[in-house]
Amino acid sequence: MPPFLYRAFAVGDLVKIDYYIVGCPPKEAFLKQIIPAMVAGDTLELSRKSVCSECDRIMGPVENWTLKHRHEGVPDREHCLLGQGYLCLGSVTFGRCGASCPKNNIPCHGCNGPSLDILREPCRDIYGMMARRISDLTGKPQKEVEKELYDAAHTMYAFTIGSLIMEDKENSKIRDLVKERSR
Amino acid sequence: MKEITISPVTRIEGHAGVRIYLNDQGQVDSAHFQVVELRGFEKFLIGASIEEAPRITPRICGICPSAHHLAAAKATDQIFGVEPPATGKKLRELLSIGQFIHSHALHFFMLAAPDFILGHDAPAETRNVIGLARHSPDLAKKAIAVRKFGQRLTEAVGGKPIHPSNAVPGGMSTALTEGKKAELLTMANEALGIAREGWDVARGLLDGVDMEFGAVTTGFLGMANNGVYSTYEGPAMMVGPDGGQLGSFSGQDYTNFIEEYSEDWSYLKFARFKGGDYYRVGPLARLNIVQKMGTEHADAALAEYRERFGTVTQATLAYNLARYIEFLASCEQAVQLLSDPGITGSDIRTPVGAVVNRRGIGLIEAPRGTLIHDYSVDENGVIERCNLIVATCQNNYGMDRGVEDMARRVVENGALTDGAANRIEMIIRAYDPCISCATHAIGRMPLKIECVRRT
Numbered sequence: 001m002p003p004f005l006y007r008a009f010a011v012g013d014l015v016k017i018d019y020y021i022v023g024c025p026p027k028e029a030f031l032k033q034i035i036p037a038m039v040a041g042d043t044l045e046l047s048r049k050s051v052c053s054e055c056d057r058i059m060g061p062v063e064n065w066t067l068k069h070r071h072e073g074v075p076d077r078e079h080c081l082l083g084q085g086y087l088c089l090g091s092v093t094f095g096r097c098g099a100s101c102p103k104n105n106i107p108c109h110g111c112n113g114p115s116l117d118i119l120r121e122p123c124r125d126i127y128g129m130m131a132r133r134i135s136d137l138t139g140k141p142q143k144e145v146e147k148e149l150y151d152a153a154h155t156m157y158a159f160t161i162g163s164l165i166m167e168d169k170e171n172s173k174i175r176d177l178v179k180e181r182s183r
Numbered sequence: 184m185k186e187i188t189i190s191p192v193t194r195i196e197g198h199a200g201v202r203i204y205l206n207d208q209g210q211v212d213s214a215h216f217q218v219v220e221l222r223g224f225e226k227f228l229i230g231a232s233i234e235e236a237p238r239i240t241p242r243i244c245g246i247c248p249s250a251h252h253l254a255a256a257k258a259t260d261q262i263f264g265v266e267p268p269a270t271g272k273k274l275r276e277l278l279s280i281g282q283f284i285h286s287h288a289l290h291f292f293m294l295a296a297p298d299f300i301l302g303h304d305a306p307a308e309t310r311n312v313i314g315l316a317r318h319s320p321d322l323a324k325k326a327i328a329v330r331k332f333g334q335r336l337t338e339a340v341g342g343k344p345i346h347p348s349n350a351v352p353g354g355m356s357t358a359l360t361e362g363k364k365a366e367l368l369t370m371a372n373e374a375l376g377i378a379r380e381g382w383d384v385a386r387g388l389l390d391g392v393d394m395e396f397g398a399v400t401t402g403f404l405g406m407a408n409n410g411v412y413s414t415y416e417g418p419a420m421m422v423g424p425d426g427g428q429l430g431s432f433s434g435q436d437y438t439n440f441i442e443e444y445s446e447d448w449s450y451l452k453f454a455r456f457k458g459g460d461y462y463r464v465g466p467l468a469r470l471n472i473v474q475k476m477g478t479e480h481a482d483a484a485l486a487e488y489r490e491r492f493g494t495v496t497q498a499t500l501a502y503n504l505a506r507y508i509e510f511l512a513s514c515e516q517a518v519q520l521l522s523d524p525g526i527t528g529s530d531i532r533t534p535v536g537a538v539v540n541r542r543g544i545g546l547i548e549a550p551r552g553t554l555i556h557d558y559s560v561d562e563n564g565v566i567e568r569c570n571l572i573v574a575t576c577q578n579n580y581g582m583d584r585g586v587e588d589m590a591r592r593v594v595e596n597g598a599l600t601d602g603a604a605n606r607i608e609m610i611i612r613a614y615d616p617c618i619s620c621a622t623h624a625i626g627r628m629p630l631k632i633e634c635v636r637r638t
Binding site: 024025027028069070071072073074100101104105106109111150151153154155158 | 230231232234235238239242245259263342343344345346348349351352353356357532534535536564565
């Protein structure tokens with residue numbers, strides 16, 4: 001039997017990826033846009049916005065906000081899920097899914113991966129950005145919000161924890177590893 | 184040491200290998216079905232909040248995500264001590280039906296049918312879905328249409344066509360609209376039309392095929408609701424090789440009846456009845472267990488099937504026909520449920536609060552067989568222990584012995600022809616094994632076949 005590797009890597013950690021088609025799995029409408037264009041060799045202008053940009057819920061200031069687990073109570077269909085206290089990752093997640101989960105009354109779980117700002121900025125991560133967004137929305141100090149956030153590994157990094165993109169972005173160990181192997 | 188390799192075994196879900204050991208005369212000494220991949224879901228679920236299980240576990244597999252989604256949701260119902268309301272439960276059943284239509288149509292038409300329609304000895308380059316589309320374009324088009332219905336149904340009820348989101352502790356998150364229901368009912372009627380026509384092709388598929396291929400004698404495990412075919416509700420029934428009742432379980436008592444074990448040559452776990460007797464699950468097992476399908480056309484097909492194979496059959500290749508009968512039943516059930524005015528009701532979700540039970544068992548039938556999700560949580564609902572028993576583990580013994588049986592028939596003088604290799608693959612393929620599911624624990628099928636001469 002083959003032995004186990006010491007850890008698993010995301011494909012992009014080891015191989016140069018030309019295009020990322022986001023989603024777990026990528027959504028049909030999105031593939032219909034991208035595949036014919038790639039076959040034809042066209043350049044596509046795709047949305048760079050977050051899931052929130054595709055969501056039809058009403059977002060507004062919230063008072064007396066407390067965090068709920070995602071199964072507690074029944075969220076109303078009109079208002080922002082995050083505002084209702086549910087850990088919806090829409091604001092920190094790449095869009096292009098039509099916000100299908102929030103539209104089905106399910107908080108976003110982040111399956112498209114982190115939004116562009118988090119991917120680009122070395123000092124930003126999902127947890128910190130969520131705490132900041134909640135703080136902006138509710139007026140609650142960020143430090144207090146951080147105390148309420150729960151199960152960060154499974155709820156916030158469910159689709160990214162296996163990848164190096166959330167590690168020390170500037171000083172990723174993988175580059176050294178690749179260098180060492182190509183020697 | 185001599186090795187003959189067939190790689191990969193195709194038209195199965197995932198990666199696996201067959202290792203054939205030869206004696207000095209070049210005859211088969213023994214053979215094993217080997218799985219060499221690890222996923223690790225049972226481990227990394229530990230520490231997750233239990234309400235996330237219905238969102239995490241579908242990712243075990245893109246073929247039957249709804250089965251894991253629903254099994255996990257049923258387990259969370261128990262943990263939070265609630266029952267979904269009537270419409271919520273109907274929607275969950277409809278989601279399970281969508282899963283069966285899509286998965287069974289995929290396996291029957293695209294993975295299995297090329298062997299029978301194009302022939303076991305047709306070149307591997309044409310013995311596939313593309314070859315089938317050239318040979319029987321109408322059949323291929325219809326197969327795509329029914330699969331599409333399965334996926335559309337899953338999307339409408341489950342929120343997404345792959346990795347659905349809508350089953351939550353206590354029921355479903357979104358009601359079905361009247362407009363969507365009407366659209367789905369039209370598609371369901373079309374699918375049923377195709378499934379009924381297709382039976383004419385399916386019933387003759389095994390004519391002239393040696394039904395002793397891959398033979399193995401085992402007991403069977405499968406769900407039945409008062410003797411009627413069911414995939415969502417009912418106890419799991421255990422029967423012996425002759426069909427005699429051995430008992431049933433519906434929750435955590437499963438540990439009294441079945442046990443898991445490992446072999447050091449495969450990452451895929453095995454399951455057997457307590458006491459050591461082997462069993463199989465999936466379409467063959469379910470049709471050996473139920474008294475009836477509960478729908479008109481599937482019951483007629485079942486009568487025809489039983490006339491040919493008897494009430495209880497061990498014939499591995501009959502899996503393919505049994506799977507078709509279930510596909511037909513699923514199309515009929517879809518029409519029935521979508522014709523039920525209650526399906527668009529707003530009573531979809533029972534609100535839940537704190538943890539009521541520290542353990543929850545989700546027991547359902549996935550397309551490939553009985554699926555058990557077993558979670559233990561702490562008082563805050565954080566998963567402390569998780570055990571997932573999937574169909575392919577339970578069929579592991581049947582596949583392993585079937586492979587050896589077939590190898591003995593087809594390996595001559597230590598040589599394996601393409602046709603012979605495909606016959607070995609056909610036995611494995613009859614079970615429609617899903618290696619990605621089965622290796623969730625610690626665990627790859629395109630299949631690699633190796634012949635090793637023992638020295």
